[in-house]
Amino acid sequence: MTRARDAAMRLRRAAASATRARDGFGGTAVGARVVEAARATHSARDSAAAKTATTTRAPTRVYIETYGCQMNVSDSDVVRSVLRAHGVATTEDLREATAALVNTCAVRDNAESRVWTRLRQLKALKRDAGHALTTVGVLGCMAERLKAKLLETEDLADLVCGPDAYRDVPRLLENSTRRLSDLSEEDRMNVLLSLDETYADVRPVRRDVGSPMAYVSVMRGCDNMCAFCVVPFTRGRERSRPFESVVDEARGLIAEGVKEITLLGQNVNSYADAPMKATTSADDDPFAAYAKGFKSVYKPKREGARTFADLISAVAGLDQEVRVRFTSPHPKDFPDDLLRVIAQTPNVCKQLHMPAQSGSTSTLERMRRGYTREVYLDLIKRAREMIPGVALSSDFISGFCGETEDEHAETLSLLEDVRYEQAFMFHYSLREKTHAARNLEDDVPEHVKKRRLAEVIATFRRRALEANAAEVGRTHLVLVEGASKKDPEAQMSGRSDTGKRVVIQGKRAFSNSSGKEVDIKAGDYVVARVVEAGASTLLATPSEITTARAFYDAHSGAAWF
Ligand code: SF4
Numbered sequence: 170m171t172r173a174r175d176a177a178m179r180l181r182r183a184a185a186s187a188t189r190a191r192d193g194f195g196g197t198a199v200g201a202r203v204v205e206a207a208r209a210t211h212s213a214r215d216s217a218a219a220k221t222a223t224t225t226r227a228p229t230r231v232y233i234e235t236y237g238c239q240m241n242v243s244d245s246d247v248v249r250s251v252l253r254a255h256g257v258a259t260t261e262d263l264r265e266a267t268a269a270l271v272n273t274c275a276v277r278d279n280a281e282s283r284v285w286t287r288l289r290q291l292k293a294l295k296r297d298a299g300h301a302l303t304t305v306g307v308l309g310c311m312a313e314r315l316k317a318k319l320l321e322t323e324d325l326a327d328l329v330c331g332p333d334a335y336r337d338v339p340r341l342l343e344n345s346t347r348r349l350s351d352l353s354e355e356d357r358m359n360v361l362l363s364l365d366e367t368y369a370d371v372r373p374v375r376r377d378v379g380s381p382m383a384y385v386s387v388m389r390g391c392d393n394m395c396a397f398c399v400v401p402f403t404r405g406r407e408r409s410r411p412f413e414s415v416v417d418e419a420r421g422l423i424a425e426g427v428k429e430i431t432l433l434g435q436n437v438n439s440y441a442d443a444p445m446k447a448t449t450s451a452d453d454d455p456f457a458a459y460a461k462g463f464k465s466v467y468k469p470k471r472e473g474a475r476t477f478a479d480l481i482s483a484v485a486g487l488d489q490e491v492r493v494r495f496t497s498p499h500p501k502d503f504p505d506d507l508l509r510v511i512a513q514t515p516n517v518c519k520q521l522h523m524p525a526q527s528g529s530t531s532t533l534e535r536m537r538r539g540y541t542r543e544v545y546l547d548l549i550k551r552a553r554e555m556i557p558g559v560a561l562s563s564d565f566i567s568g569f570c571g572e573t574e575d576e577h578a579e580t581l582s583l584l585e586d587v588r589y590e591q592a593f594m595f596h597y598s599l600r601e602k603t604h605a606a607r608n609l610e611d612d613v614p615e616h617v618k619k620r621r622l623a624e625v626i627a628t629f630r631r632r633a634l635e636a637n638a639a640e641v642g643r644t645h646l647v648l649v650e651g652a653s654k655k656d657p658e659a660q661m662s663g664r665s666d667t668g669k670r671v672v673i674q675g676k677r678a679f680s681n682s683s684g685k686e687v688d689i690k691a692g693d694y695v696v697a698r699v700v701e702a703g704a705s706t707l708l709a710t711p712s713e714i715t716t717a718r719a720f721y722d723a724h725s726g727a728a729w730f
Contacts, residue, residue: 232266237274246373273311331360362405462544463501528583560667562591568618570609
């Protein structure tokens with residue numbers, strides 16, 4: 170590591186020396202020695218890539234490996250599309266790839282550690298004469314966060330590309346075939362963030378063609394600046410895709426046979442197409458567009474814009490046989506009109522992710538989340554009143570800066586009070602550049618963070634088990650994804666409208682449309698009764714294969730009965 174850093178420093182000094190010499194400012198004996206050292210380093214690195222320099226160089230075939238959130242999965246589809254438009258082939262098999270692009274996540278330390286380990290493995294493959302791999306690139310949030318450090322550290326990356334620069338991947342790949350010593354940093358890296366890039370005109374190439382589920386990215390970036398979060402620094406400012414481009418992409422997916430569309434964004438429900446100016450109500454409330462009582466560090470510009478409620482309504486209106494979900498939302502962007510659209514549109518799934526992060530008002534204030542425990546609980550109450558049977562999920566961070574035992578206890582009590590059905594729980598890990606890293610002290614000892622996280626997980630699990638136990642005897646409309654992993658010969662697997670994994674016992678059911686018993690297949694809607702419930706999976710027996718419309722009509726639009 171130190172040697173690599175030294176080499177990188179020598180390279181930088183050498184470049185500076187070379188520039189000074191060219192400009193007539195240097196050329197000392199010391200400078201000349203450094204240039205020689207840099208040349209030696211260059212030539213060693215060039216020879217490590219010697220297999221690229223053969224006259225029979227294979228055409229580029231790119232393998233993309235994705236870490237992190239669903240947004241990254243969707244971005245990898247965008248990169249595939251950009252590459253294909255440039256005539257660059259992609260492959261799902263690393264063994265035949267000449268270039269591997271690792272789409273990374275920077276949200277937590279351990280997510281980054283996994284990527285560093287993977288980059289070292291890929292570097293070893295590059296040296297393996299029996300392997301075609303010659304180029305390794307880093308895409309995504311780590312690329313944005315670490316920038317040139319990725320190029321300099323142990324030669325782990327040949328190219329680096331941030332989330333807003335994916336149109337530039339073909340150029341960076343092309344450059345990676347040239348001699349390293351001929352390349353500048355700009356030739357190998359593009360981490361420019363954009364105020365308007367949404368890849369609206371790029372039709373993503375889905376890796377899982379044939380799946381009944383698909384994702385459509387509707388907005389990028391985040392303006393919220395929560396104290397702990399690196400996303401605003403790695404993904405840039407919030408911007409939304411044009412309304413019609415989202416609807417067109419959804420229409421195309423439906424024509425391909427997709428039965429469930431998930432709308433995606435870092436802050437998906439703050440979607441606002443063509444915002445004109447800051448929203449204010451009659452009493453000049455700049456946060457009038459938000460759920461009641463919520464605020465943010467910026468004034469949202471929503472006036473005259475088509476909002477997320479309009480968008481989800483339009484996508485759901487394309488075809489009632491296609492379910493619509495969304496992730497990942499912020500609680501502030503659940504105004505009543507959005508809750509109403511979700512309640513009144515049968516094919517918008519009755520599952521809401523409401524990331525709380527903490528149950529303590531004072532911790533939420535340090536986190537700069539823009540709400541109190543009370544305001545959050547009011548929203549939960551409203552959501553449950555307006556959308557009967559809605560399933561709720563959340564995110565929690567244990568051991569944030571300054572968190573006391575009392576504040577932690579308030580998080581446990583929030584978990585008790587709300588009884589979430591799913592949750593994503595982590596202990597706090599400091600991220601450079603964030604408000605917390607600059608202004609707060611990461612003062613909760615590691616063992617305390619871990620103990621508190623274990624208590625949060627245990628409380629969540631106990632309550633989720635109780636929620637799932639109440640499912641026994643209920644009937645759900647399950648969208649089948651395929652054979653179950655555990656017992657593919659005897660069971661099928663899918664998801665309820667409320668987002669729960671449902672394993673269906675048996676592989677045949679009566680079909681409403683044909684009037685006889687048929688095989689259950691991926692993309693079918695199956696009416697299934699829950700007979701057993703685990704912590705995260707329901708076991709159900711099928712009664713019939715039906716249409717979404719028939720189910721909603723028979724049960725007044727309810728997600729289950
Ligand atoms: S809302 Fe907060 S936690 Fe979520 S991405 Fe934006 S800054 Fe990060």
